[in-house]
Structures are given as C-alpha cells and as structure tokens.
Amino acid sequence: MSLALYRKYRPKQLKDLIGQENLISTLKKAASLGKVFHGLIFFGPKGTGKTTTARIYAKLINCENQTFVKTNGEPCAECPSCLTIDSQKTMDIVEIDAASNRGIDEIRSLKEQVRQAPGSLKYKVFIIDEAHMLTKEAWNALLKLLEEPPEHAVFILATTEQEKIPGTILSRAQKFNLKKLTQTEIIQKLKFIRAAENLSVSDELLNLIASRADGGLRDAETLLDQLISFAGDLDLDTAEKIIGKTSFKKIYSFAESLIEKNSPAAIIQLKELTNLGADLPDLNKSLIFYLTDLLTIHLNPKEDSLIKDKYTDEQLAQTKTLATKINIDSTIKTIKKFIESYEHIKYTPFGEVVLEVAIIESTK
Numbered sequence: 001m002s003l004a005l006y007r008k009y010r011p012k013q014l015k016d017l018i019g020q021e022n023l024i025s026t027l028k029k030a031a032s033l034g035k036v037f038h039g040l041i042f043f044g045p046k047g048t049g050k051t052t053t054a055r056i057y058a059k060l061i062n063c064e065n066q067t068f069v070k071t072n073g074e075p076c077a078e079c080p081s082c083l084t085i086d087s088q089k090t091m092d093i094v095e096i097d098a099a100s101n102r103g104i105d106e107i108r109s110l111k112e113q114v115r116q117a118p119g120s121l122k123y124k125v126f127i128i129d130e131a132h133m134l135t136k137e138a139w140n141a142l143l144k145l146l147e148e149p150p151e152h153a154v155f156i157l158a159t160t161e162q163e164k165i166p167g168t169i170l171s172r173a174q175k176f177n178l179k180k181l182t183q184t185e186i187i188q189k190l191k192f193i194r195a196a197e198n199l200s201v202s203d204e205l206l207n208l209i210a211s212r213a214d215g216g217l218r219d220a221e222t223l224l225d226q227l228i229s230f231a232g233d234l235d236l237d238t239a240e241k242i243i244g245k246t247s248f249k250k251i252y253s254f255a256e257s258l259i260e261k262n263s264p265a266a267i268i269q270l271k272e273l274t275n276l277g278a279d280l281p282d283l284n285k286s287l288i289f290y291l292t293d294l295l296t297i298h299l300n301p302k303e304d305s306l307i308k309d310k311y312t313d314e315q316l317a318q319t320k321t322l323a324t325k326i327n328i329d330s331t332i333k334t335i336k337k338f339i340e341s342y343e344h345i346k347y348t349p350f351g352e353v354v355l356e357v358a359i360i361e362s363t364k
Contacts, residue, residue, distance in 0.1 A: 047216025
C-alpha cells in the first residue's frame with residue numbers, strides 16, 4: 001500500500017513549512033542561539049502543521065550536528081537522531097492523543113516516563129495532541145511537570161482551541177499561532193506534488209481541492225489522495241460530487257445571475273448543479289460567503305487583501321470586476337435571503353425548492 005500523500009510530503013525541516021513565517025523565524029532564531037524551550041504550545045486550525053512542527057522541533061533540539069543547527073537554524077535531517085525521529089522508531093519521542101487519553105491516569109503514566117532519562121536522544125519530547133481535551137485533574141498534574149521540568153524533558157502541546165487551555169499552563173509555555181494557509185499557498189504545494197507524482201490533475205481541480213480544504217494543507221493533500229484513487233482522468237463535475245464542493249467557476253456564474261437579477265438563469269444553474277449531485281447546504285453557504293466577499297470588495301475596492309487569501313490571482317481579478325456591478329442594498333437583501341434558506345435547507349428534503357424560492361425572492 002502506497003504512503004498517503006500528506007505523510008509522504010510531510011515537511012522535514014522548518015524551511016519546508018508553508019505560510020508560517022513568524023513561527024519559522026522565532027524557532028530558527030532560538031536554534032541559532034542554542035536555546036531550548038521546555039514547554040511549547042502550537043495552536044491553530046486543523047491541518048496547519050502543529051504536530052509536524054512539533055516533530056521538526058524535536059529534531060532541531062536532538063540533532064547531532066549542532067554546528068549545522070546553529071548556522072542554519074534547521075535540523076540537518078541526515079544524522080542518526082534526525083533519521084530515527086523521522087522514522088518514528090524512537091521511544092524518546094512520545095506522542096499522546098488527548099482526545100482518547102485525557103485523564104489523570106494517563107498523565108500519571110506520563111510522569112513516570114518523564115522521570116526516565118532518554119534512551120538514545122539528548123531530549124525526551126512529549127507531544128500532546130488535541131491538548132484542550134485534557135480533564136481538569138490532568139491539567140493540574142501536567143502543571144506540576146511544566147513548573148519544574150527535568151532538564152532532559154520537553155513538552156509540546158498542540159490544540160485547535162487555545163481558549164480551553166488553562167491560564168496557568170499558557171503562562172509556562174512558549175506560544176505559537178499557526179494560521180490557515182491561503183488558497184495560493186495550498187495550490188502551490190499541490191502543484192509540487194502533482195509534478196513529483198506525475199499526476200494528471202487539472203489546475204481547476206487543484207483550485208477546487210484548495211477551496212474545500214479551507215486553509216488546511218493536510219486536508220488538501222488527503223482530498224487529492226482520495227481523488228487520484230479513481231482510475232483515469234477525473235472530470236471536475238465528478239470531483240465536485242465526490243468532495244461535496246462546488247467550483248469557483250459555478251459559484252461565480254451563479255452569483256452573477258443573482259446580481260443581474262436573472263432568476264431564470266439562476267434557477268437553470270441550480271437545477272444543473274442539483275442534477276450533478278451538488279451538496280446544496282455547501283452550495284448555499286458558498287454563495288453567502290461569495291456574495292459577502294463581493295460586498296466587502298465593493299465597499300473597499302483598494303483593500304483586496306481583505307479577501308485575497310481565499311482566491312487565486314485570476315479568481316480575485318474576476319471577483320473585483322464583478323464587485324463593481326453590485327447594488328449594496330440588493331446584495332444585502334440577497335445575502336439575507338440565502339441565510340434564511342440555509343437555516344431551513346439543513347432540515348428539509350426539499351432543499352432545491354427552498355433555494356428556488358430564495359432566488360426568486362432575491363431577484364424580484
């Protein structure tokens with residue numbers, strides 16, 4: 001069985017991380033100074049590289065070529081320690097999924113492991129994923145470890161919900177925020193994989209995957225893996241049906257019909273999408289977001305940075321052009337109608353009818 005794409009192309013050095021410049025800069029600076037953080041928290045949306053960064057940091061502090069580390073701010077990725085960590089065959093890197101190991105007993109077990117010196121590496125690294133799932137009792141036990149950690153122990157917490165981490169824990173760790181990736185950043189990585197794997201996947205399909213991933217590179221790579229498992233070239237309509245996402249081109253065309261108050265065209269487009277098996281709640285939501293972006297850029301024509309992370313350069317140019325055609329009051333009315341339809345469409349078998357009514361009411 002072939003290795004999943006997100007595993008095969010997982011970054012092995014800080015320079016390979018995408019879209020996390022502030023994080024990379026801070027960790028490289030610390031490495032060049034020989035500074036080791038004994039408590040770190042990586043927080044941010046899913047699929048943005050929290051556990052991957054944790055593993056890279058484990059290599060950074062355990063790399064046997066510290067001259068290379070201090071010169072480049074990177075693990076060498078070639079020494080026995082780096083290779084052992086990459087292969088996940090060392091007992092000195094302990095990964096815990098707090099979603100299923102969240103209680104006091106697990107942390108007590110962790111305390112026993114912390115007391116033991118590393119077997120082959122310089123530092124024993126404990127990576128706690130989904131850390132926000134830990135119980136109050138587990139947090140109290142972990143706090144004692146973070147207050148006076150052994151010199152050989154490093155704790156890294158990864159979470160999508162920083163607000164659930166107790167303040168006492170936050171105050172004892174170095175915090176790093178991993179942001180969502182932009183459409184362009186995700187597409188750039190997908191194009192790299194496409195070339196490396198010699199895949200027959202169109203740019204339009206990569207755009208669709210990046211849009212569906214919503215800023216998470218891991219999700220994008222997983223979706224690409226899912227789609228290429230189908231034999232032969234995959235057409236866009238089939239891909240939309242598989243991953244439950246309508247392409248930008250169709251959302252743009254649909255929004256254009258609404259803006260022009262061309263209800264017959266919009267209804268035909270809706271029926272075509274329904275016949276193709278479009279996910280109607282996602283279609284509805286995508287229209288709301290796109291119409292809102294059009295309103296945003298219409299009101300702030302020189303501030304395309306407000307929405308540019310969501311679109312490719314070509315899509316952004318099309319969006320800016322369409323934004324010049326909207327009427328503010330009419331667009332707000334349309335957005336409200338589709339918000340109302342979204343509230344109903346999730347709980348009715350008549351989703352197409354609900355959307356048709358929204359089209360007619362917003363274009364009359």
